[in-house]
Amino acid sequence: MSQETLRRVIPQTQAMFDAYGVLNGDNDIIHYDDQFAKDRGFRGTLGHGLMYTAYVCDLAAKRYGADWHYRGRLTVKYVRGVCPGDNLEVRLEPDGTVACQSQFDTTLVGSATLA
Amino acid sequence: MTRPTDVKPREGEQPAALYKDWVVGAEFPPLPFTITRDVVQEYQSVVAADPANYVIKGRQAAPPNVVLVYMMAVMYRLYPPQQGGIMIGNTIEFHNPIWADEDTDVIGTGRVTEKFEKKGRKYICYDVDFKRPDGTRLVSCSHTSAFPE
Numbered sequence: 499m500s501q502e503t504l505r506r507v508i509p510q511t512q513a514m515f516d517a518y519g520v521l522n523g524d525n526d527i528i529h530y531d532d533q534f535a536k537d538r539g540f541r542g543t544l545g546h547g548l549m550y551t552a553y554v555c556d557l558a559a560k561r562y563g564a565d566w567h568y569r570g571r572l573t574v575k576y577v578r579g580v581c582p583g584d585n586l587e588v589r590l591e592p593d594g595t596v597a598c599q600s601q602f603d604t605t606l607v608g609s610a611t612l613a
Numbered sequence: 614m615t616r617p618t619d620v621k622p623r624e625g626e627q628p629a630a631l632y633k634d635w636v637v638g639a640e641f642p643p644l645p646f647t648i649t650r651d652v653v654q655e656y657q658s659v660v661a662a663d664p665a666n667y668v669i670k671g672r673q674a675a676p677p678n679v680v681l682v683y684m685m686a687v688m689y690r691l692y693p694p695q696q697g698g699i700m701i702g703n704t705i706e707f708h709n710p711i712w713a714d715e716d717t718d719v720i721g722t723g724r725v726t727e728k729f730e731k732k733g734r735k736y737i738c739y740d741v742d743f744k745r746p747d748g749t750r751l752v753s754c755s756h757t758s759a760f761p762e
Contacts, residue, residue, distance in 0.1 A: 508661060517659045521652070522682040523618035525626070527696055538697065538761075547700030548681050552660035555678045559666040567669060567677050570707040576700050613706065 504557040504590040510545055510600075512582040518549045535581075541602070542581035550580060550588070550598050550606050557590040558610035565612050572596075574608035615646035621686035622693050629695030631762050632735040635728050641741070644687045644721040653679055653713045664713070673713040680711065680719060680743045680752045687721040687741050688756075701736065701757040708750040719743050719751065726755070734759040 515529050527534050528544050535543045551574055559566045574596065580586055584600035590610060598606035653675040657664060660676070667674040685694070711717050723741035730736070736759050743752045 514659070521617065521655050521659055523616070523621040523686070526694065526698055528699070534697075544699075547703075548678075548684070549660055551681065551703060551705070552656075552662065552676065552678050555676060556660070556662045556666055559676065560663070564669040564710075567667075567674060567707055567710040570677070571705070573702070573704045575702040608702075 501592045503592065504561060506553065506557065506588045508553060508586050508588065510580055510582055510584045510586050512543060514549070515543060515545050515582070518546045522546070522548070535579075540579045540581065542583075545580040547574075547576045547606075550574075550576070550586070553586070553588040553598065554590065554596045554606070554608070554610060557588060557596070561590060561610075562612055569613040570610070571613045572608065572610045574606055576606055578603045578605045580605050615648070615683075616652065617682045617686055620644060620646055620683070620690075622689045627693045629762075630692035631695070632728065632730075632737070632760060635692060635725055635737055637725050637728055639691065639725045641687050641691045641721075641723040641739075644683070644690060645746075646683055646686075646719055646721070648675070648679060648683075648711060648717040648719060650713060650716065652682075653711075656682060667713070669710055674710040675713040677707045677711050677752055678705065680721075681705070681754065683719070683721055683743075684741050684754055684756065687723050688739055695760055695762060697761045699759045701759055703757075704755045706753045708752065709745075711751060717751075718746050720746060735762070
């Protein structure tokens with residue numbers, strides 16, 4: 499099992515938000531209507547929280563292998579929105595700490611461990 | 614084949630459940646669906662998952678979190694969604710693989726666990742369990758969202 503920090507940088511686009519929404523059926527306009535999102539105090543449309551969760555899970559699956567499927571445990575909090583144009587860095591530390599960070603802020607914090 | 618859009622009420626299509634409507638302890642009706650190989654492939658694509666990270670003893674598994682695209686459908690069938698919901702947090706446990714080379718029948722169930730207001734936001738907490746029809750547990754999730762009304 500790798501004990502180094504695992505990281506990926508995934509630039510975010512509206513097309514990615516749209517593609518995820520086509521699959522999961524999410525019609526919440528906070529993901530698609532720029533003005534609606536800005537009126538609610540965000541920088542722009544928001545990406546789907548479970549999309550970022552999946553980015554973290556991908557690193558956890560890489561680290562923990564088969565064990566992740568049988569006793570993986572992920573806890574995440576979405577602390578800031580992710581908007582089109584954000585360069586999102588996803589990290590999994592050796593102790594299981596996870597985070598997503600854009601050029602603007604930390605957007606997700608939590609942990610990915612084995613039960 | 615069950616795409617999430619086949620079973621998920623969509624925001625804005627019917628009157629939304631409001632904070633006052635949610636009842637702590639309310640059980641969501643069981644939601645049966647099938648995760649097909651096509652859905653697994655599409656999911657891998659939209660979340661930029663690397664299939665190499667999901668091989669178990671030579672067999673290709675799906676990202677087990679693929680089931681999460683159905684999570685809100687379980688809840689929304691009892692409480693139709695409102696626009697402007699914000700996801701706050703999740704605790705997710707994985708119990709058994711979902712394979713990429715077969716279709717997987719799943720039943721989603723769940724319940725409302727908590728509701729509270731804080732700093733002008735209205736928070737809803739609920740649990741969802743995903744099992745195979747034979748009772749094999751796949752994934753469980755404790756979820757929190759905030760809604761405007």
